Amino acid sequence: MKKIIVILVFMFGLFNIAKANYLKLAHEFEFNSIQGDIIKLSDYKDKVIVIVNVASRCGYTPQYENLQTLWSDYRSKGVVIIGVPTNNFKQEPGSNKEIKDFCETNFGIDFPMTQKIDVIGNKAHPFYKWAKENHGIAAIPKWNFHKIIISKNGKVADTFASFTKPTSKKFIKIIEREIKN
Numbered sequence: 001m002k003k004i005i006v007i008l009v010f011m012f013g014l015f016n017i018a019k020a021n022y023l024k025l026a027h028e029f030e031f032n033s034i035q036g037d038i039i040k041l042s043d044y045k046d047k048v049i050v051i052v053n054v055a056s057r058c059g060y061t062p063q064y065e066n067l068q069t070l071w072s073d074y075r076s077k078g079v080v081i082i083g084v085p086t087n088n089f090k091q092e093p094g095s096n097k098e099i100k101d102f103c104e105t106n107f108g109i110d111f112p113m114t115q116k117i118d119v120i121g122n123k124a125h126p127f128y129k130w131a132k133e134n135h136g137i138a139a140i141p142k143w144n145f146h147k148i149i150i151s152k153n154g155k156v157a158d159t160f161a162s163f164t165k166p167t168s169k170k171f172i173k174i175i176e177r178e179i180k181n
Helices: 002-015 063-077 096-107 126-135 169-180
Strands: 030-032 038-040 048-054 079-085 147-150 156-160
Touching: 048 063, 048 169, 063 079, 063 096, 063 169, 079 096, 126 156, 147 169, 156 169
Parallel strands: 048 079
Antiparallel strands: 030 038, 048 147, 147 156
């Protein structure tokens, strides 16, 4: 009988690994923008926020075009795209100015971008630590162009791996669901 109880406790404990306590909401975080000012997520309350770690020298870099399309098509519907340059995967060696120039020149990017930061490890930005704590390992970027969708209420609605394009049916379905919520 003791073994059964131990097994049950262990099993139910595993199901709670990614249990979200949400002692904080996404709206409580800020990023330094690539232009040098502050991006306050509190400015985007009641909007759907898509946060994507990006890089200029990645096989997924063409997704910048998809992100810009998403921004153009859904901005007026309450969707915000925030690009987060990172060199955690050794594919964004440039300075903030070089990153900004690359994005504007090659993809016409005009959605908000942060300064280059860490998104994984001990030095990860507090937002990414929060996302991991509240949504589990699915919120941890495994590569560049990992996407975290924040609902209007400031909680993680869903995450998508790098290979999922921001204009895919699967991704758009979640964006449209969150717009309606």
